[in-house]
Amino acid sequence: MATKGSNSIHRSSSRPLLDLSKAEIQGNVEEKYPTILLPNQSDDLSHLALDIGGSLIKLVYFSRHEGQSTNDKRMKILKDKLGILNGNRRSYPILGGRLHFVKFETNKINECLEFIYSKKLHCGGWESHHSDSTNDQNAVIKATGGGAYKFADLFKERLGISLDKEDEMDCLVAGANFLLKAIRHEAYTHMEGQKEFIQIDPNDLFPYLLVNIGSGVSMIKVDGDGKFERVSGTNVGGGTYWGLGRLLTNCSSFDELLELSQKGDNRTTDMLVGDIYGTDYPKIGLSASTIASSFGKATLENKELEEYRPEDISLSLLRMISYNIGQISYLNALRFGLKRIFFGGFFIRGHAYTMDAISFAVHFWSKGTAQAMFLRHEGFLGALGAFMSYEKHGLDDLMVHQFVERFPMGAPYTGGKIHGPPLRNLNEKISWMEKFLQKGTEITAPVPMTPPGTTGLGGFEVPLSKGSTLRSDASALNVGVLHLIPTLEVFPLLVDPKMYEPNTVDLSDHSELEYWLTILSEHLPDLVDKAVASEGGTDDSKRRGDAFARAFSAHLARLMEEPAAYGKLGLANLLEMREECLREFQFVDAYRSIKQRENEASLAVLHDLLMELDSLDEETRLLTLIEGVLAANIFDWGSRACVDLYHKGTIIEIYRMSRNKMQRPWRVDDFDAFKERMLGSGDKKPLPHRRALLFVDNSGADIVLGMLPLARELLRRGTEVVLVGNSLPALNDVTAMELPDIVAEAAKHCDILRRAAESGGLLVDAMTNTLDGSKEKLPSVPLMVVENGCGSPCIDFRQVSSELAAAAKDADLIILEGMGRSLHTNLYAQFKCDALKLAMVKNQRLAEKLVQGNIYDCVCKYEPAY
Numbered sequence: 001m002a003t004k005g006s007n008s009i010h011r012s013s014s015r016p017l018l019d020l021s022k023a024e025i026q027g028n029v030e031e032k033y034p035t036i037l038l039p040n041q042s043d044d045l046s047h048l049a050l051d052i053g054g055s056l057i058k059l060v061y062f063s064r065h066e067g068q069s070t071n072d073k074r075m076k077i078l079k080d081k082l083g084i085l086n087g088n089r090r091s092y093p094i095l096g097g098r099l100h101f102v103k104f105e106t107n108k109i110n111e112c113l114e115f116i117y118s119k120k121l122h123c124g125g126w127e128s129h130h131s132d133s134t135n136d137q138n139a140v141i142k143a144t145g146g147g148a149y150k151f152a153d154l155f156k157e158r159l160g161i162s163l164d165k166e167d168e169m170d171c172l173v174a175g176a177n178f179l180l181k182a183i184r185h186e187a188y189t190h191m192e193g194q195k196e197f198i199q200i201d202p203n204d205l206f207p208y209l210l211v212n213i214g215s216g217v218s219m220i221k222v223d224g225d226g227k228f229e230r231v232s233g234t235n236v237g238g239g240t241y242w243g244l245g246r247l248l249t250n251c252s253s254f255d256e257l258l259e260l261s262q263k264g265d266n267r268t269t270d271m272l273v274g275d276i277y278g279t280d281y282p283k284i285g286l287s288a289s290t291i292a293s294s295f296g297k298a299t300l301e302n303k304e305l306e307e308y309r310p311e312d313i314s315l316s317l318l319r320m321i322s323y324n325i326g327q328i329s330y331l332n333a334l335r336f337g338l339k340r341i342f343f344g345g346f347f348i349r350g351h352a353y354t355m356d357a358i359s360f361a362v363h364f365w366s367k368g369t370a371q372a373m374f375l376r377h378e379g380f381l382g383a384l385g386a387f388m389s390y391e392k393h394g395l396d397d398l399m400v401h402q403f404v405e406r407f408p409m410g411a412p413y414t415g416g417k418i419h420g421p422p423l424r425n426l427n428e429k430i431s432w433m434e435k436f437l438q439k440g441t442e443i444t445a446p447v448p449m450t451p452p453g454t455t456g457l458g459g460f461e462v463p464l465s466k467g468s469t470l471r472s473d474a475s476a477l478n479v480g481v482l483h484l485i486p487t488l489e490v491f492p493l494l495v496d497p498k499m500y501e502p503n504t505v506d507l508s509d510h511s512e513l514e515y516w517l518t519i520l521s522e523h524l525p526d527l528v529d530k531a532v533a534s535e536g537g538t539d540d541s542k543r544r545g546d547a548f549a550r551a552f553s554a555h556l557a558r559l560m561e562e563p564a565a566y567g568k569l570g571l572a573n574l575l576e577m578r579e580e581c582l583r584e585f586q587f588v589d590a591y592r593s594i595k596q597r598e599n600e601a602s603l604a605v606l607h608d609l610l611m612e613l614d615s616l617d618e619e620t621r622l623l624t625l626i627e628g629v630l631a632a633n634i635f636d637w638g639s640r641a642c643v644d645l646y647h648k649g650t651i652i653e654i655y656r657m658s659r660n661k662m663q664r665p666w667r668v669d670d671f672d673a674f675k676e677r678m679l680g681s682g683d684k685k686p687l688p689h690r691r692a693l694l695f696v697d698n699s700g701a702d703i704v705l706g707m708l709p710l711a712r713e714l715l716r717r718g719t720e721v722v723l724v725g726n727s728l729p730a731l732n733d734v735t736a737m738e739l740p741d742i743v744a745e746a747a748k749h750c751d752i753l754r755r756a757a758e759s760g761g762l763l764v765d766a767m768t769n770t771l772d773g774s775k776e777k778l779p780s781v782p783l784m785v786v787e788n789g790c791g792s793p794c795i796d797f798r799q800v801s802s803e804l805a806a807a808a809k810d811a812d813l814i815i816l817e818g819m820g821r822s823l824h825t826n827l828y829a830q831f832k833c834d835a836l837k838l839a840m841v842k843n844q845r846l847a848e849k850l851v852q853g854n855i856y857d858c859v860c861k862y863e864p865a866y
């Protein structure tokens with residue numbers, strides 16, 4: 001096993017240069033960095049890279065989306081107000097690209113070629129740019145693995161592409177470095193069946209030992225990007241397990257052999273300490289069940305191979321090889337003083353028992369001072385590395401907060417297991433989901449979980465539970481699609497972004513997880529009804545609705561069995577997953593008509609409400625406004641209890657009932673502290689806040705009769721107001737795109753709102769008049785709208801839109817409204833500015849757990865700047 005000196009990644013320049021022909025400036029030419037359209041340039045828009053191994057082909061490809069343009073004038077004014085210089089990046093909704101991870105069996109290479117062809121990945125992925133097929137002839141694709149040589153001619157012949165070979169070791173390291181720096185829940189430990197995600201600080205990653213277990217094993221000391229050395233290895237690896245296993249058991253595939261091991265009992269083959277001593281050997285810390293000699297028992301008995309169970313042989317082999325690799329790895333880590341050891345390669349395949357065995361060996365020999373870690377994308381290190389070797393893909397500098405991982409369903413090639421034909425369009429995806437209905441519960445069937453204590457503390461012991469309880473979790477869907485959103489930023493007003501945890505409820509508590517998964521499952525029929533109705537109840541929408549329900553149920557079933565399947569799970573992830581799943585089946589806005597109807601009904605009574613408010617003194621008005629926000633937060637189509645209420649009354653009736661019940665003290669009641677900050681006490685009048693960010697929640701009464709009147713009060717007191725709305729729809733939440741029209745309607749009833757909206761660039765028509773000089777120019781504090789970067793009922797402040805981050809720089813007050821944004825997430829979040837968290841608790845269990853109260857209790861939590 002030769003070692004290799006330090007390497008630096010070779011960046012070949014195989015990609016064609018930019019094609020600037022017919023280039024033109026798109027959008028506003030006056031902007032400092034206008035968008036330049038390159039109609040003839042396509043290669044930079046999509047990439048594909050391959051790792052062609054002996055058993056699997058791994059593909060990583062990037063797809064990019066066109067954004068929708070928005071109202072330029074409105075955006076320009078907003079940017080001026082917020083001081084955003086770079087004017088070319090944004091449009092609603094968020095722009096971005098996606099990194100997809102796909103696997104094929106190498107012996108089904110034709111499916112892989114067909115997939116590449118159907119997605120046009122061989123010519124940049126953009127059909128419209130490649131009507132001329134002669135372009136395809138020049139395409140060069142990065143590839144690594146032995147198959148990059150073996151199949152080069154086939155790729156040329158069938159797709160007209162040349163494979164540009166990248167060194168395998170370079171790729172492994174580049175892939176691992178990228179994952180460990182960019183993906184939040186990439187690395188995890190796996191001890192006795194328990195998976196725990198480890199947060200790696202990207203600034204404190206190096207040095208580490210990367211152990212790649214393929215047919216053979218490479219141990220690589222990694223000191224930085226492109227800086228590594230193969231310090232050791234062993235010829236006893238995955239190939240040894242599979243090769244010996246095949247000879248000894250007649251298994252026909254690696255997976256079959258691995259599965260067999262799960263039913264094995266190694267006491268029949270291994271010589272244990274107890275076999276030699278008849279008891280434990282406590283002096284040197286060995287229990288009777290410790291393996292003294294793998295397969296040693298075969299020397300004591302006069303038995304033929306056929307007399308041993310293949311299951312036992314497979315388990316003994318697996319343990320022998322895993323322990324050996326774990327031990328050698330630890331010794332190498334010790335040799336170079338490395339604290340971290342990451343294991344990857346096809347041998348591991350996310351297989352619980354293999355990981356437990358390796359972890360045990362590292363733990364045992366290091367006496368608990370070292371820990372084995374595994375990588376969720378372990379099978380894709382090489383392909384990712386090949387992908388990273390393209391120049392100018394722009395991914396090098398991206399950071400954790402700019403990636404969002406999502407788990408689409410019905411895309412059978414994402415994830416560990418290959419379980420379907422290549423899907424080209426939504427129709428095929430739906431048919432594929434339908435098949436599962438016919439076949440029963442193939443993907444929704446409970447998957448047995450690994451119970452704690454599979455290896456036992458004494459180590460090398462017989463698993464406590466045998467057979468089906470030792471499962472591989474390499475089944476589908478534990479690797480998602482990585483959305484790259486370069487414009488996402490960490491919210492600058494977080495006191496401590498490193499310590500920030502968005503989720504309030506800990507779903508690692510199994511009863512909590514079960515409760516919330518059940519809630520979501522029970523809500524599903526109603527949601528499907530709404531989604532189908534939002535599209536006119538067509539046959540097509542019904543089909544998609546069914547497919548959505550099946551896909552989402554499958555996600556819930558998978559998570560019930562394996563909560564850590566998609567990384568660390570929180571309620572915010574679950575609620576976002578539901579929205580993403582709807583979008584996957586092309587339900588763009590399931591509550592569209594409900595939102596519209598509620599907006600109209602609420603706007604009709606806004607004038608009366610404002611008159612009533614204006615008749616009150618300052619103090620009563622402030623209290624009435626906060627009551628109004630809390631009362632109107634009852635309009636929540638995501639809460640079971642609220643939806644039941646709506647079947648019993650009209651919007652206005654429910655709103656009045658809710659307001660009448662607003663008796664103080666609320667369950668959490670910091671109103672007096674907030675009032676003092678706003679109005680002062682005695683003669684002392686405090687300075688108004690400079691700028692308030694209002695994180696609005698639901699459409700209808702919530703925004704129109706709750707948050708807008710509160711915004712108006714702040715504006716009246718001289719505080720700039722930024723309404724922060726969702727980038728994409730989620731339940732009945734109001735989106736940033738919908739807000740300007742709602743404000744425009746509300747402004748018809750109110751001068752304060754109108755002037756502020758004009759000043760903030762929200763009333764474009766009125767603004768045109770003003771700019772023409774035909775109207776008196778009235779100075780006013782602006783009312784603005786920004787998108788938050790999310791498409792969920794919750795908000796994760798580690799990943800917000802760049803506009804919101806820019807708006808936050810001058811803000812000294814934030815108001816978070818609703819259960820999703822201020823209870824499920826952020827209840828305990830600390831901000832550098834004053835923060836008011838307002839919500840009605842519309843779930844009995846949450847009310848009991850968080851505020852020791854009851855459903856419909858209210859929370860008014862005020863926290864001065866930390």
Ligand SMILES: CC(C)(COP(=O)(O)O)[C@@H](O)C(=O)NCCC(=O)O
Binds near residue numbers: 523697817820842
């Ligand atoms: C989805 C929600 C967070 C939305 O609440 P909101 O943020 O609109 O106040 C909430 O409705 C919820 O947690 N619903 C599930 C629990 C239930 O149905 O009781």
Ligand SMILES: [Mn+2]
Binds near residue numbers: 731732733818
């Ligand atoms: Mn909501």
